[in-house]
Amino acid sequence: MTRDLTITAVHLTPILVADPPLLNTQGVHQPYTPRLIVEVETADGVTGVGETYGDAKYLELARPFAAKLVGRQVSDLNGLFTLADEVAVDSSRVFGQVDVGGLRGVQTADKLRLSVVSGFEVACLDALGKALGLPVHALLGGKVRDAVEYSAYLFYKWADHPEGVASEKDDWGAAVDPAGVVAQARAFTERYGFTSFKLKGGVFPPEEEIAAVKALAEAFPGHPLRLDPNGAWSVETSLKVAAELGDVLEYLEDPALGTPAMAEVAAKTGVPLATNMCVTTFAEIQEAFTKGAVQVVLSDHHYWGGLRNTQQLAAVCRTFGVGVSMHSNTHLGISLAAMTHVAATVPDLHHACDSHYPWQSEDVLTERLAFDGGKVAVSDAPGLGVALDRERLAFLHRRWLDDDGTLRDRDDAAAMRVADPEWVTPSVPRW
Numbered sequence: 001m002t003r004d005l006t007i008t009a010v011h012l013t014p015i016l017v018a019d020p021p022l023l024n025t026q027g028v029h030q031p032y033t034p035r036l037i038v039e040v041e042t043a044d045g046v047t048g049v050g051e052t053y054g055d056a057k058y059l060e061l062a063r064p065f066a067a068k069l070v071g072r073q074v075s076d077l078n079g080l081f082t083l084a085d086e087v088a089v090d091s092s093r094v095f096g097q098v099d100v101g102g103l104r105g106v107q108t109a110d111k112l113r114l115s116v117v118s119g120f121e122v123a124c125l126d127a128l129g130k131a132l133g134l135p136v137h138a139l140l141g142g143k144v145r146d147a148v149e150y151s152a153y154l155f156y157k158w159a160d161h162p163e164g165v166a167s168e169k170d171d172w173g174a175a176v177d178p179a180g181v182v183a184q185a186r187a188f189t190e191r192y193g194f195t196s197f198k199l200k201g202g203v204f205p206p207e208e209e210i211a212a213v214k215a216l217a218e219a220f221p222g223h224p225l226r227l228d229p230n231g232a233w234s235v236e237t238s239l240k241v242a243a244e245l246g247d248v249l250e251y252l253e254d255p256a257l258g259t260p261a262m263a264e265v266a267a268k269t270g271v272p273l274a275t276n277m278c279v280t281t282f283a284e285i286q287e288a289f290t291k292g293a294v295q296v297v298l299s300d301h302h303y304w305g306g307l308r309n310t311q312q313l314a315a316v317c318r319t320f321g322v323g324v325s326m327h328s329n330t331h332l333g334i335s336l337a338a339m340t341h342v343a344a345t346v347p348d349l350h351h352a353c354d355s356h357y358p359w360q361s362e363d364v365l366t367e368r369l370a371f372d373g374g375k376v377a378v379s380d381a382p383g384l385g386v387a388l389d390r391e392r393l394a395f396l397h398r399r400w401l402d403d404d405g406t407l408r409d410r411d412d413a414a415a416m417r418v419a420d421p422e423w424v425t426p427s428v429p430r431w
C-alpha cells in the first residue's frame with residue numbers, strides 16, 4: 001500500500017505549564033513555564049507530535065518554519081535543516097541576536113534555530129512512524145536496550161512560590177539544607193525508584209552544597225551522585241569541591257563556566273567533568289575535546305537539533321573516548337518519549353540521563369510516561385507511542401493566551417525578584 005506522506009497542515013500550540021519553585025544559580029523557576037507543542041498532519045490523516053522550548057524567540061522562528069513545511073514530505077528530515085536556513089535568512093532580525101550566558105549555555109542564533117528544528121523533527125518522526133507502523137527508535141536504527149535509566153534530578157526548593165504569585169501547589173515541600181535534600185532524594189526513590197542522583201547546585205555557598213552531597217552519599221552509599229552549579233564557581237572553588245567530593249561523585253557538571261576554565265579544572269583533578277553548557281553545538285566540540293575540558297557531554301536533543309543529531313553527537317563522543325548522556329530542562333511527556341527513543345539507540349550510554357519530568361505535574365498526554373525502577377520502558381508502539389490530550393492542551397494554551405506576557409519567556413532572575421527585589425543575576429564565578 002502506498003502512502004501519501006505529504007504534510008498538509010502544521011499546528012503550533014504555545015502553552016504554559018506549572019513549574020515548582022526550583023532554585024538555581026540565576027534565581028528560581030517561574031510558576032509557569034512556556035513550551036511549544038508542534039503537530040504535523042499528513043495527507044493520509046496521520047498526525048505527529050513534537051515539543052520544544054516555547055519562549056517568544058522560539059515561536060518567532062517556528063511560525064515561518066511551520067508555514068514552509070506544508071507540502072513537503074514528512075520523511076524529508078534532512079530537508080528540515082535546509083528549511084531552517086531559509087527561515088534564518090528571512091528572520092534575520094531574530095537570528096541577529098546572540099545572548100551570552102544563561103542556563104542553556106551561550107544562546108546563539110544557531111542553537112535557537114536547532115531547538116526549533118528539533119520540535120519539528122520529532123513531530124515528523126512520530127508521524128512517519130505511525131504511517132509505517134514503526135516505533136521512532138526503529139526509524140533511528142533500532143533500540144539496543146528495552147528501558148532507559150534516568151537519575152533523580154534534585155533541586156534546592158522552596159515550599160511555595162512567593163506569596164501573592166498565582167501557582168499550582170506541589171507536594172514536595174521545601175529543600176534548603178542537607179536534610180531537606182536527602183528527604184527529597186528519598187521521596188524520589190520511593191515514587192520512581194531512581195538509583196542515581198543529580199543535585200542542582202550554585203544556589204548556596206559551596207560548603208553547604210558539599211555537605212548536602214556528603215549527606216546524600218551517607219544516605220545512599222555507593223549510588224552515583226552528581227553536582228551541577230551551572231558554572232557558578234571559579235577554577236579554584238571547583239578544584240576545592242572536586243577534592244572534597246572526589247570519592248563520591250560520578251562526575252561534576254559544569255563547575256566552572258566555559259571551555260578554558262573547565263580545561264583548567266580538568267587538568268588538575270581526576271574527577272570527571274560533564275557539561276551541557278560549554279559543549280552545546282558541534283562547533284564547540286573541537287576546542288573542548290582537544291583541551292580535554294570534558295569527559296562527558298550531556299545532550300539536550302532540543303538544542304542539538306533533534307534525535308538524529310544526538311546520535312551523531314554520540315558517535316563523535318565515542319570516537320574521542322568521551323562519554324555521552326542527556327540533560328534536560330523543564331519539559332513534558334512528548335520530550336521524555338523522544339529522549340527515551342533516542343537514548344535507547346545509543347550503544348554506549350553509561351550514565352543515567354536526567355529529566356525534569358517528575359517536577360511537572362501537568363502534561364498534554366492522555367497517559368503520563370512512568371518511571372519504573374528509575375527507568376522508562378522503550379515503547380514499541382508506532383511513532384513515539386504517546387497520545388495528545390486535546391482538552392489538556394487547550395487548557396494549557398488558554399493559560400498562555402490569558403498571560404499578560406510576563407510568563408511567556410522563562411526568566412528565573414525576574415521570578416526571584418518577586419521574593420527579593422534586590423536580586424540581580426549573579427556574575428560568574430559567583431564563588
Ligand SMILES: O=C([O-])C(=O)C[C@H](O)[C@@H](O)C(=O)[O-]
Pocket residue numbers: 022023024103104200228230276327328329330
Ligand atoms: O543541567 C542543567 O544545566 C539544567 O538542567 C539546566 C536547567 O535550566 C536547570 O538548571 C533548571 O531547570 O533550573
Ligand SMILES: [Mg+2]
Pocket residue numbers: 228230253254275276277327
Ligand atoms: Mg547541567
